[in-house]
C-alpha cells in the first residue's frame with residue numbers, strides 16, 4: 001500500500017493518521033514540536049490533543065518534513081489554517097507533481113482572506129488539491145464511531161481515489177465536485193457554532209439554537225453562492241451536516257469557546273482555557289470582510305464580528321438580530337438563489 005503523510009499532529013491530524021494506519025497504510029505523521037515527538041514516540045499517545053487513544057505501530061512519527069513527504073502518494077495538510085502557507089513554503093521544493101494534497105483545515109488565511117485551495121494554488125500550483133470536510137470530530141473518529149464526510153476536487157477521478165483511500169466501514173466518504181462550497185461550509189459553520197455556544201453560555205434554549213442554525217446556514221449559503229459555490233452543497237455534509245455537529249457537540253472547540261464568552265469570559269481567558277485551535281475567531285473577521293466585498297447580508301456574522309472585534313455586548317447583539325428589519329422567508333430564499 002502506498003505511503004500517506006499527515007502534516008500536523010493536532011487532534012485531527014492524529015485521528016486521520018490512526019484511521020489510515022488501521023487500514024494498513026504506512027503513515028508518516030509530522031509534528032514540529034520536538035517535545036511532542038519525544039513524548040509520542042515513547043508513549044504512542046497524543047497526550048495534549050487526543051488523550052486516551054493509542055497510535056498504531058505503522059504510524060511513523062517524525063519532525064523531518066522532507067522525510068515525511070518523500071514518496072507519499074497523499075499529503076494531508078492537518079495543521080490550523082494559519083499554519084498552512086508556512087508549511088507549504090517548507091515543502092514546496094521537494095513535493096512532486098503527482099502527489100495529491102488533501103486539506104482538512106477549515107478556515108481562511110488571515111489578512112488575505114483566501115480559501116486554503118487558493119493558498120495551495122499560489123504555493124504549489126501543479127498538484128491536485130482535495131478538500132476533505134464534514135461532521136467529524138477527531139475524538140469520535142479516533143474511536144471508530146460512524147462518521148460521514150465529503151471530499152471535493154476539480155478532478156473527480158482524484159476525488160474518488162481519495163474517497164477509496166479514506167473509506168472504511170465506520171468512515172463513509174462522499175465525493176462532491178464543488179471545492180468552493182465544501183471549503184466554505186466547513187469554515188463558515190465555525191462562526192455559527194461559536195454563536196451557538198454564546199447562546200448556551202447565556203442560558204438560552206433549544207428555540208434559540210434552532211433559529212441560529214437555520215438562519216446561519218442561510219447566510220453561509222448566501223455568501224457561498226456569491227463566491228461561486230453550488231447552493232446544494234450547503235444542504236450536504238460539509239454544510240448543514242457540519243453545522244449541526246459543531247453547534248450541538250461538546251467536542252466543538254468553537255462552541256465551547258462561545259459558551260465561555262457567553263458566560264462573560266474575555267477572549268484571552270477563553271483561548272487559554274480551550275488550548276486548541278478555535279478557527280471561528282479569525283474566520284469571523286474573514287467572513288465579515290468577504291461579506292462586504294461580495295455585498296452579501298450576513299447578520300449573524302456581522303453581530304459576532306462586533307462582539308469579537310468591536311465593543312458589542314453579547315445581549316445587545318441578540319437584540320439587534322431579533323429586531324432587525326422584517327423579512328419574508330421565501331422571498332429571501334428566491335433572491336439568494338438568483
Ligand SMILES: NC(=O)C1=CN([C@@H]2O[C@H](COP(=O)(O)OP(=O)(O)OC[C@H]3O[C@@H](n4cnc5c(N)ncnc54)[C@H](OP(=O)(O)O)[C@@H]3O)[C@@H](O)[C@H]2O)C=CC1
Pocket residue numbers: 008009010011012013032033049078079080081082083084086087104105106107136137138139275276277279
Ligand atoms: N479536531 C477536529 O475534530 C477537526 C478539526 N478540523 C480542522 O483541522 C484543523 C486542525 O485542527 P485540530 O487538529 O483540531 O487542531 P489542534 O488544536 O488539535 O492542533 C492544531 C495543530 O495545528 C498546528 N499548528 C497550529 N498553528 C500552527 C502554525 N501557525 N503553523 C504550523 N502548525 C500550526 C499545531 O502544531 P503545534 O502543536 O506544534 O502548535 C497542531 O498540530 C483546523 O482547521 C480544524 O478546523 C477539521 C475537522 C475535525
Ligand SMILES: O=C(CO)COP(=O)(O)O
Pocket residue numbers: 106134135136137138190193242245246251252253254255277278279
Ligand atoms: O469541524 C469540526 C468537526 O466537524 C471541529 O469543530 P471544532 O473546531 O469546533 O471542534
